[in-house]
Amino acid sequence: xxxxxxxLELNDVVKxxxxxxAVRGCTFSIEAGKATGLIGPNGAGKSTVIELISGxxxxxxxxxxxxxxxxxxxxxxxxxxxxxxRTFQTTREWASLTTLENVLCATRDRRSEAAWRxxxxxxxxxxxxxxxxxxxxxxxxxxxxxxxxxxxxxxxxGGQKRLLEFAKVAFARPTxxxxxxxxxxxxxxxxxxxxxxxxxxxxxxMTVLMVEHNLGFLEKVCDNAIVMSLGQVIARGSMHDLxxxxxxxxxxxxxxxxxx
Amino acid sequence: xxxxxxxVLTLGLIFAMATMGLNVKWGWAxxxxxxxxxxxxxxxxxxxxxxxxxxKLPAPDHYILGxxxxxxxxxxxxxIVVSLLSLVVGAVALRKLxxxxxxxxxxxxxxxxxxxxxxxxxxxxxxxxxxxxxQPFNGVLNLSPTGYGIFFxxxxxxxTFIAYFILELLANSQFGRALRSVREDQSAAMAYGRxxxxxxxxxxxIGSAVAGMxxxxxxxxxxxxxxxxxxxxxxxxxFGAIFVGGSGNGRGVILGALFVFVAxxxxxxxxxxxxxxxxxxxxxxxxxxxxxxxxxxWFRPQGLLPEVRDRDGEPGPTLKDRSISFRDGWVHRGQxxxxxxxxxxxEAK
Amino acid sequence: MHNxxxxxxxxxxxxxxxxxxxxxxxxxxxxxxxxxxxxxEVMMVGAYSAWVVSKHSASIPLExxxxxxxxxxxxxxxxxxxxxxxxxxKAKNLVLFVLTIACSLILQNxxxxxxxxxxxxxxxxxGGVHHVGPFRFTGMGEFTIATAVVVCLLVHVVLKYTFFxxxxxxxxxxxxxxxxxxxxxxxxxxxxxLFAGGITGLSGFILAITIGSLTPTTGSAYLLVIFAAAxxxxxxxxxxxxxxxxxxxxxxxxxxxxLPSDYKIFIAFGILITMLIVRPGGIITTRLRNVAx
Numbered sequence: 001x002x003x004x005x006x007x008l009e010l011n012d013v014v015k016x017x018x019x020x021x022a023v024r025g026c027t028f029s030i031e032a033g034k035a036t037g038l039i040g041p042n043g044a045g046k047s048t049v050i051e052l053i054s055g056x057x058x059x060x061x062x063x064x065x066x067x068x069x070x071x072x073x074x075x076x077x078x079x080x081x082x083x084x085x086r087t088f089q090t091t092r093e094w095a096s097l098t099t100l101e102n103v104l105c106a107t108r109d110r111r112s113e114a115a116w117r118x119x120x121x122x123x124x125x126x127x128x129x130x131x132x133x134x135x136x137x138x139x140x141x142x143x144x145x146x147x148x149x150x151x152x153x154x155x156x157x158g159g160q161k162r163l164l165e166f167a168k169v170a171f172a173r174p175t176x177x178x179x180x181x182x183x184x185x186x187x188x189x190x191x192x193x194x195x196x197x198x199x200x201x202x203x204x205x206m207t208v209l210m211v212e213h214n215l216g217f218l219e220k221v222c223d224n225a226i227v228m229s230l231g232q233v234i235a236r237g238s239m240h241d242l243x244x245x246x247x248x249x250x251x252x253x254x255x256x257x258x259x260x
Numbered sequence: 261x262x263x264x265x266x267x268v269l270t271l272g273l274i275f276a277m278a279t280m281g282l283n284v285k286w287g288w289a290x291x292x293x294x295x296x297x298x299x300x301x302x303x304x305x306x307x308x309x310x311x312x313x314x315x316k317l318p319a320p321d322h323y324i325l326g327x328x329x330x331x332x333x334x335x336x337x338x339x340i341v342v343s344l345l346s347l348v349v350g351a352v353a354l355r356k357l358x359x360x361x362x363x364x365x366x367x368x369x370x371x372x373x374x375x376x377x378x379x380x381x382x383x384x385x386x387x388x389x390x391x392x393x394x395q396p397f398n399g400v401l402n403l404s405p406t407g408y409g410i411f412f413x414x415x416x417x418x419x420t421f422i423a424y425f426i427l428e429l430l431a432n433s434q435f436g437r438a439l440r441s442v443r444e445d446q447s448a449a450m451a452y453g454r455x456x457x458x459x460x461x462x463x464x465x466i467g468s469a470v471a472g473m474x475x476x477x478x479x480x481x482x483x484x485x486x487x488x489x490x491x492x493x494x495x496x497x498x499f500g501a502i503f504v505g506g507s508g509n510g511r512g513v514i515l516g517a518l519f520v521f522v523a524x525x526x527x528x529x530x531x532x533x534x535x536x537x538x539x540x541x542x543x544x545x546x547x548x549x550x551x552x553x554x555x556x557x558w559f560r561p562q563g564l565l566p567e568v569r570d571r572d573g574e575p576g577p578t579l580k581d582r583s584i585s586f587r588d589g590w591v592h593r594g595q596x597x598x599x600x601x602x603x604x605x606x607e608a609k
Numbered sequence: 610m611h612n613x614x615x616x617x618x619x620x621x622x623x624x625x626x627x628x629x630x631x632x633x634x635x636x637x638x639x640x641x642x643x644x645x646x647x648x649x650e651v652m653m654v655g656a657y658s659a660w661v662v663s664k665h666s667a668s669i670p671l672e673x674x675x676x677x678x679x680x681x682x683x684x685x686x687x688x689x690x691x692x693x694x695x696x697x698x699k700a701k702n703l704v705l706f707v708l709t710i711a712c713s714l715i716l717q718n719x720x721x722x723x724x725x726x727x728x729x730x731x732x733x734x735x736g737g738v739h740h741v742g743p744f745r746f747t748g749m750g751e752f753t754i755a756t757a758v759v760v761c762l763l764v765h766v767v768l769k770y771t772f773f774x775x776x777x778x779x780x781x782x783x784x785x786x787x788x789x790x791x792x793x794x795x796x797x798x799x800x801x802x803l804f805a806g807g808i809t810g811l812s813g814f815i816l817a818i819t820i821g822s823l824t825p826t827t828g829s830a831y832l833l834v835i836f837a838a839a840x841x842x843x844x845x846x847x848x849x850x851x852x853x854x855x856x857x858x859x860x861x862x863x864x865x866x867x868l869p870s871d872y873k874i875f876i877a878f879g880i881l882i883t884m885l886i887v888r889p890g891g892i893i894t895t896r897l898r899n900v901a902x
Contacts, residue, residue, distance in 0.1 A: 054451065082455030088451075094444035095438070098570050104434075106555055108453045115462055118433030119426060125434055133572065172452060213474045294710075352886070359645055360706040361885050368833050370879040448621060491718055499707070545716040547696055550715035554691060554708060561704075 003051035005068055007032040008053065008176060013062030013072070015048055022048040024231035025062070032175075035198065035208040037218045037225030037239075041252055044228040046211045050178050052084040053209075054256050055079035066176070077257065080108055083175035089184060091161040095154030099145055102135040102153045104129075116120060139167045143197060159190045166197040170204065177201055179210040183217045195220040215239070227251065267333045269521055270413045273420050274477045276517035279501045280423055280510065281284030281470030283376065286499065287508035287567070288436060289463035290443035292363035293350065297495040298370035299342050299468045303475020307378075311396075311480075325437055333395035335476045343465050350464035354457060357498045367492050367550030396480050416465040416477060420514075423470055429511050430466070439463055440508075497521070499550045515564060524548060616862045618744035624858025625757035626819055630812035630831075631838040631850035633805040637684075639781035639845040640798045642704055644836060646709040647687055650716035653662015656817035656827070657681035657720055660729050673811060680804045687712050688802040693795065713829065728822040753815055758868055760808055763836040764847055767804070778803050781845065828874025834861075834874065837881035843891025852892055853873030856880070866888060 006029035008026055015023040023045040030036050038046050051057040055076035062073040066082060074082075085108075093102050098204055111117075112128045140146045143163040148156065153164060162182065169177055179198070191214070198221045201208055211217045218225065219239045227242060228236040229251035235242055242248050276302050278300055285291040311334040314326035327333075350553045394414070395408065403411055430436055441449045450456055479485050497520060505516020528545040556563065626821050630652060645651075655676035655828045691708050700708075738747050746754075768774035776797045779787035788794045816831065817823040834857060842853025857877055864876045884891065 056447070056450075075454050076450040080451060086451055087449070092445050092448040092449065094441045094445055096567065097440060098572075100438060100572050101570050105437055106452050110453065112434040113438045113454075115430060115435045115466065116437045118430045122429070122433075129434065137572075150569070150574060153567065168452075169392050189487075225546075290703075292707070350886045352882070356886060356889075359703040361889065363703075363706060363887055364644060364833070364836060365882050368881055371833065372875055372878055375874065376870065492710065493717070494709055496714055540722060543721040547715050547722070548719040550711045550718070557700075557704060557708065558695070 004031065007067060008209070009063075009065040010049070010053075011063045011065070011159060012086055013052060013059045013064060015052060015057060015059050015147040015240055016108065017048075021231055023052070023059070026228065026231065026233055028226050028233050028236065030207060030209060031041050032207050033202070033205060034224070035202050035210065035222045038177055038209060038211045038228065039215065039218065039225050040212070040228035040234075043230070044251075045231040047180055049228070050086060050180050050209075053079075053176075054084055054178055057256070074106050080172075081173075082111075083108075084172035084178065085169050086173045086178035087128075087169065089180045091158070091165055093153040093156070093164055095152065097153060099153050099156065100133070100136055100140065100149040102164055103139060103163050103167050104169045106171045107172070135168075136171055139170050140201070141187055142170075143167045144193075147206055159186065162186060162194060163197070166194070166201070170197075170201060173204075174206060176207045176209065177210065179212075179250060181211055183212055183214045186247065193257050233253070245251045263409055266406075266409045266413050267348075268526070270409070270416050270481060270562075272518050272522035273413075273416045274481060274499070275498070275521040276514045277416075277420050277423055277474035277477065279505075279513045279517040280420075280427055280470055281467045281474060281500050282495075282498045282509070282514045283502055283507065284427065284463055284467035284470065285511070286502060288431065288439045288443065289460055289511065291460060291464060292359055293356075293366050293464070293467070294363050294492040294495050295366035295373075296467075296498055297492075298373050299471040300475040301377075301485065302337040302373075303342045304479035305475075306472075307334040308340045308485065310334040310337050313540065331480065335473060336478075338473040338476040339469045342475065343469045345513055346465050346468030347461070350369030350461045350468075353474035354460045354464065368497075370434035370492070387448045393461075395440055395483065412481065416481075419473065419477070423473065424510055424514070427470070431508075431510060435462075435477055462465055496553075497546075497549055500553045503553055505563070506565035507566065508567035509563065509565040511566030512563055512587060520549060524552075612864070613635065614722070614744060616866050617859065618746055618750070619865075620855075620859035621744075621780070622750040622753050622819075622858075623752045623862055624854045626812065626815055627806060627835055627838045627858050628757050628814060628851050628854035630758050630835045631842070632761065632847050633812065634835060634839045635842070635845055635847045636764070636777075636801055636805040636808075638715035638839070639834070640777065640784075640801045641688070641692060641696075642706070642845075643692070643705040643709060644844070645824075646832070647713035648835065649830070649832035649850060651680050651684050651687075651812030651828075652714050652808055652811045653720055653815035653823065654683045654716065655823060656730075656731070656823050657724055658810070659814045660731055660817070660823065663731065664824040672686035673814060676810040677807040680813065681807035683716070683764040684806020684809060685799060685803040689799060693798070698793075716789040717825050717829065724825065726824060728824045729875055731817040731821050749819065753819060755874060756815060756901070759766070761851055762812070765810070768847065771805075773797070773800055777850050833881060834877045837877045837884070840881055840884050840889070841875060842892055847892065849891055856892075 011027050013023055013026045014021070016116055026045065026049060038049065040046055040058075048057065050070070052059050053066075055071075055074050055078060058073045062072065063070050066084065067080075069082075071079060071082065085106075094105060097105065109128075109226070112125045117125050133177050137149065141150055143166055145160060145167060148160065153161070156164065163212060165182075182194055185195065195217060198208060200208070208222070210218065210222060210237040214239050222239070224236070226233055227240060227245075227248050234251060235245050237245070275298045278296070282293065282296050285296070287601075309325040310327050310329050311331070312326050315324075315326045344403065344434070349369055353362055353369070357365060377460065395412070397411070435440040438449070438454060438459060441452075442454060442459050446456050498517075501516035502513050503516070506512025524545060528541045531541050531544060557561055616872050622900070630648070634645065634648050637648075658679040659672040659676040662668075663676045687709070691712055692705055695708060697706060738745060740746075741808075768778060776787070777800075778790045779792055780794050780797045780801075781791065782793050813828060814828065820827065838845045838853035839850050840853065840859040842849030842851065857880060860880065861876055865873055868876075
């Protein structure tokens with residue numbers, strides 16, 4: 001019997017920010033190929049966990065294993081090389097690049113970006129560029145942005161920028177996708193489109209870990225979720241089970257109460 | 261008269277070279293390098309001491325080397341030395357610093373360099389600087405002064421074009437695109453696997469290499485150079501050229517350089533010389549450029565020739581109705597014409 | 610030991626000159642988050658206006674007042690006519706910094722145009738050498754230290770006890786929150802630049818009389834030293850600027866015991882570069898804005 005190794009494992013991860021314990025002993029693991037939600041009340045440390053996994057922050061202690069290798073503390077660009085892609089809470093496009101260029105820039109393949117190749121190996125990089133453009137146009141078409149491919153991405157609407165992020169993530173062909181509140185500030189119609197895009201990512205074989213407050217949206221996409229509160233994991237399971245879990249309700253209700 | 265304009269344009273082109281170098285750092289990578297003129301000066305000095313004969317100045321005046329080599333070796337060595345120097349500066353300054361702090365560190369560096377070179381007279385003869393640098397190829401060609409002026413102008417045009425060509429190759433490649441992504445949003449660039457530090461360092465060294473080249477040309481052209489032009493003010497004129505011409509656009513920055521260093525220069529020359537104030541026209545030029553920069557940043561920050569936008573093989577310019585592609589637009593128009601034709605046909609019946 | 614104490618005395622004087630200017634720079638930075646590259650030029654405006662007065666009257670208080678007045682006006686104008694309009698257009702930090710460089714260029718060369726580049730003598734007849742404990746101070750040095758102390762106390766009193774001071778601290782801490790609490794952010798920022806500008810003008814005057822002469826570029830030559838002091842102490846923190854000035858001033862003078870005095874400025878730059886790389890927040894760490902880079 002083969003034991004399936006989880007693609008991502010966090011073990012007792014701790015992170016402080018000038019005295020505030022954002023993450024205090026967080027432990028969980030995720031199976032490959034599934035879409036998992038990461039939920040919890042505000043201040044639970046969810047976004048910090050994303051930052052830690054993607055290499056934007058270094059944990060104070062604990063281990064993060066990706067595909068069996070310890071990766072805590074590795075910088076973001078190295079995590080990207082290993083196969084991690086992430087989105088941010090606010091859409092971050094490269095404003096004065098066109099929509100198509102944004103997707104092209106999401107490549108994780110660094111070969112074509114060497115300076116010397118631009119002068120001495122032009123045929124090769126032109127070929128790679130042509131292939132990339134075909135794939136990029138295809139992905140833009142999938143999210144419905146093909147018509148604005150030559151627009152400056154800074155001029156796109158908020159919804160279009162969100163879709164662009166998914167095109168970029170898909171283009172990068174990562175193994176693990178970290179989504180940080182993809183539904184924030186998005187109307188319900190766009191939400192359905194986003195859900196479809198995330199499901200596409202899963203279909204393409206990527207593992208998805210999604211931080212999200214909108215539980216209805218999350219249910220459409222993820223079959224199970226991890227619940228965090230005050231920096232620790234307090235529950236884990238399918239959405240159906242979590243709805244009945246008293247610990248989860250307490251964590252959320254506690255937030256409701258303190259907001260009065 | 262011809263002599264004068266050839267000379268002015270040659271100098272303008274050399275400034276254009278320097279501006280192209282700065283464009284790599286600022287236009288492509290978004291680095292506010294205020295030490296640029298320091299690199300140009302080092303390029304000038306290194307070229308000088310390679311090309312000059314050994315120092316025969318009375319002590320304590322002295323300069324190093326004095327190899328009496330030719331133009332090309334001088335040029336190449338100048339570029340190599342400046343590239344190495346910029347590698348050191350960039351490696352330190354680009355590590356963690358945000359944009360404006362980086363600018364300040366470059367100012368500190370260039371001021372240290374200026375003081376060091378003026379005080380440590382052994383290197384490049386301190387304050388008086390170098391002079392008497394032989395003109396390239398003059399011994400071989402034996403041209404008249406006018407003829408030589410034209411020759412040097414042609415040489416400058418040639419190298420400016422070579423630099424422009426190579427830099428455009430870089431700009432229009434994935435390397436250029438990677439730099440632009442770093443410029444726009446560093447964190448996002450990191451999230452997609454770019455080692456931002458290394459990329460910025462590459463841009464810094466490439467831009468400095470071009471600076472070294474322009475420095476060598478300055479020295480070759482003027483045959484003399486001293487450390488008065490180190491201050492950030494001179495570098496800021498280069499920035500002015502970039503803002504006016506169009507940051508990120510190769511042709512734009514050449515245009516901007518010609519505007520700032522030829523047009524404005526000539527216009528301010530027309531102003532009357534104030535008695536007792538020999539630097540008046542210089543000062544006035546700086547004041548004008550200062551206001552010009554503020555005005556350009558307010559009214560047209562993208563400059564005269566904005567950065568060229570990727571069109572993915574489609575013809576430009578921008579279309580009125582952005583949701584219809586160029587081809588579809590013509591099909592649309594064609595169908596309308598057919599409809600009108602059909603309608604008038606049926607009406608005619 | 611004797612030399613060391615002498616150097617310490619010089620260090621205190623140098624620190625005083627730097628402190629007056631660095632405190633003003635920190636105040637400006639605390640509300641605008643952009644290092645003011647034209648700071649040295651505002652100092653020169655103060656110094657030159659005092660010089661003009663000195664040609665017609667020997668009244669030192671008048672010279673001081675004039676330097677404060679013109680420093681304040683020019684500084685306020687830079688904010689009102691250049692920085693604020695661009696800020697309302699949501700210009701990026703780096704653009705604002707470039708604009709302050711442009712202002713520095715304009716001011717320096719306007720001064721050059723009107724006054725010429727030749728050094729102007731600026732002397733003050735405060736003579737005498739006094740021995741205070743183990744230190745030896747000139748009358749000028751004592752005047753400088755006294756001025757610095759007065760300025761620091763004044764800034765402290767203003768920040769802590771006046772409404773403007775409270776508003777300034779609120780805006781410096783969190784602009785949006787201050788505005789929502791009813792504080793007119795733009796006006797507070799303008800007043801801060803006015804207040805800091807006056808102090809800057811005064812610091813230019815002090816610098817000029819200490820050196821004994823001034824040129825249009827004197828201010829920019831010292832800009833980085835002052836900036837170093839502000840950064841060391843924690844840029845944006847007025848109190849930090851005082852500590853930073855002491856660190857820079859004393860280190861510079863102590864280094865003169867071992868190195869040729871021309872290298873003093875290298876020491877200041879070295880400290881600046883090291884601080885920016887190792888601990889950009891300074892000794893009293895400022896919560897750095899725009900640090901997401």
